Amino acid sequence: MKEIAGKKVILTEGEFLRREEANKRYLMKLETPYLLRSYLHEAGRYSGRGPDAEAFGGWEDLSCQLRGHFLGHWLSAAALHYQETEDVELKAKTEVILKELELCQKDNGGEWVCPIPEKYLYWIGKGRNIWAPQYNIHKLFMGLIDVYRMMEQPKALSIADKLADWFYRWSGRYTREEFDDILDMETGGMLEVWADLYEITGQEKYKILMQRYNRSRLFEPLLEGKDVLTNMHANTTIPEVLGCAKAYDVTGEEKWLHIVEQYWKCAVTDRGCFATGGQTQGEIWTPMKKLKARLGDKNQEHCTVYNMIRLAEFLFRQTKDPAYMHYIEYNVQNGIMAQTYCPEGGLLTYFLPMKAASRKEWAGERDSFFCCHGTMVQANAAWNHRLYYQEDDHLYVTMYADSQVSFEMQGRKICLTQNQDYMNGSLMTCSENNAKQTINETVSAYANKPDFRKYVFTIHTQEDTPFHLMLRIPDWIREDAMVYINDDLYVKTNNTAKFVAINRVWRNDDKVTVLLPIGLKFIPLPDDASMGAYRYGADVLAGITEKERILKLETEKPEDELSADTERQWGEFRTFYRTENQDPGISFKKLNEIGNEPYQIYFKVK
Missing domain, CATH: 2.60.40.1180 (Golgi alpha-mannosidase II)
Incomplete structure (x- = not known):
């Protein structure tokens, strides 16, 4: 089974298209010199005399050990957009970036092209604490590979191939046990990189690198059915297992597929999910089927949502099981769409708080650039994916x-x-006069919002x-x-x-x-049936409240407590609800339409 995407799938209207277009505009808005700043600095090509007042902040600041990671995400997102639209401006901007990276690589000696120094990798070889250098470098490799494949830019592959020579020599310095210690410290998504490059080039060095990056200390316990995830950092292991997925695609070796299957069983099937479809609190996996004590202000990291969607998509292609697409739908509606492009301004949220009376913490366009900033531009460049196979x-x-x-x-x-x-019936036909409408039979057929x-x-x-x-x-x-x-x-x-x-x-x-x-469903927590969240179709509803509320029910069905509120405005039906028997009442709206309001997702019902 193969996904149909690129130019073969065109979004015609709707929220997916709106977000896709906004994402492309944002990519073009980011200035090339600032995208390259860390790379130029590391290669000695940055004078420091530029107008740095507008340079990117957060993780892209030159003082951060993860500086430069965002460019890889940018390249991947640009490639995804180009694959669909063949946008010439994005292509030209990408070509300028590739030319500068080529010059940086040359000035660094012909191999190293990264935004951080080589010594960071030698430090982790000595067990010295350093912030995720392979995570950082994986993003650059990923972007170069995507640009090569989707934009057909051979220069991108050449840069990646030369950088891989550095990694081949560096990783070859260590014994198996020593390199396993390195992988335990930090691995990133490097296994997926080597599998991708092996698929593209067929070179033996990439097969060897795949073997070196086989993290047996994680994979073997998974294959034995052990729970190796509870209270462990989630988004360090997901990219590793995505590497296993790619290794299976490339080699057909069943062991790689079995690792992915066991990871999914351990992470999702046996563990459970929030009503949103998402998981984790404070970036770590929750205990199995015990979510109540993990409703906090740091749930559902966006990177985890994005990468688990990728893993679900791989498993769908292997099995054709709709359950994986159900999982993706919930995470798209209540993750990607709920954590990016705030209706009232703001670009993205690192987490999606599920503690009562929480607010989303929105980051801006230039001040944060944390990891989720990168997966945000990739996710919003891929709205025409996962639709058809x-x-x-x-x-x-x-x-x-x-x-x-x-x-x-x-x-x-x-x-x-x-x-x-949408069965709206009476449609506006004149933007200058809201009273001018077409008259048709749909008006009376769907006087209220269809069910x-x-x-x-x-x-x-x-x-x-x-x-x-x-x-x-x-x-x-x-x-x-x-x-x-x-x-x-x-x-x-x-x-x-x-x-x-x-x-x-x-x-x-x-x-x-x-x-x-379609209608309302009450989704209880797996460890407390008296506490749950409301969903309308795939969309989780959030109650607008500045303090935690308990719902006192008049019937045995929590769904009966909510009724439609302001269901129609102008030419469209809307998804707003209000409680029937609470004092004061609580208004509900879709979680992905929440901007800066305080909200509550999970309610205790009595």
Whole structure:
């Protein structure tokens, strides 16, 4: 199974597209000299006489041991955008950066091109404490590889290959036990780098580097079924296991796949998740099925969300199990979308607090540049990913978003468009006069907010073509989903554990309509059934409150406590709720629409 992405998947409207475009503008706004500042400084090419008042702060400050990490994320994000849009300005900016990196590498002696000194790596070889140099360097490798693949820039591969020679010599200085000690100190995502470069070049040195970076002290206990994660830092091990995933893609060796499977079992299946789909508190894994005591102000690190989405996507490609896409949907809606691009300004949050009466702490565009700043630009460059997959004559629709996908079946070119029908009815037709509306039957048919979501797929083909259309049914549906083909009911189902399969000869303008019943669900904590969070579909709802509140229920169903509030404004239905029996009342809105308000996700109910 292969993902369809790049130019073949175009977002047509909606929140995904808005965020994608905002992300591209942000990448272009960041000045090239400041992106390169740490690299120029390390290579002796930075005079220090520039207008540094506007230089990036936080982790990009020259005093920080992780300085320069963001450029790798920037390169990856730029490559993702270019792969879809072929934006010439992004390409030109990237080419300038590559030219400067090439000069830095030359002035450093022909191999080293990193924003930190070589001695940092020798220090970790001596057991000296230093802040994650391999994490930092992995980002540069990652960006160069992505630019090579998606922008077709051979210079990027050349820079990476020469830098790899340095790592080959450095890592070869140590015995197996000594290098295992280094990996225990800090590894980053280097295994994935070597697997990527082995796939691209086939060079033996990368196979050897993969063997050296096989962290057996972590992987062997995982394979034995031991819990090696409780209270351990999450986002140091996830990149290592992503390296195992890539190693399996490249070599086909089953041991790598087994490590990934056991990691997922230990991290997700046996451990459980918050209602958001996310995990962790204070960057560490929670105890298995014990989340109540970990509701704090540092839940759900954005990097962890992003990297676990990547891991889930890999496992989906291996298994075709919709459960991995359910996991991704929750983390997209309540992680990526809830932690980036504040509705009221602010760029991202490192964490998503789940302690009552918390607020999101928004970082700005130039003052932080912590790790999540980097994964933020990557995540928001990839909104046209994870939507469609193809295997032989099967097309899989895994996410619902306004888009179009181009693909081939039996050598015939086909386009599938996906559009959400919001069933708003009375639509504005004049931006200068809010009273001017079209009059149609939908107005009376959906006087109130519909209790289902409606998606319409249209086939565009010049030749009749047989293939299987596979539709994911989200696990948040309230009752049977319904699928229609050209207005005729095809199936009703509440089975969210497998795809709906439609095998037929498709003709031009054939239409498939999917109706997904939606409503409120109360999601209890795994270790306290009397404490939970509300979800509307995949979206977690947050109550606006400056102090912790307890819900006193009039019925046995927590869902009955909330009712729609201001459900319609102008030409659209909205997702706002209010409590029925609390004094004072509590207003609820989607977590991904929370800006600077104090909020509460988990409520005790009595």
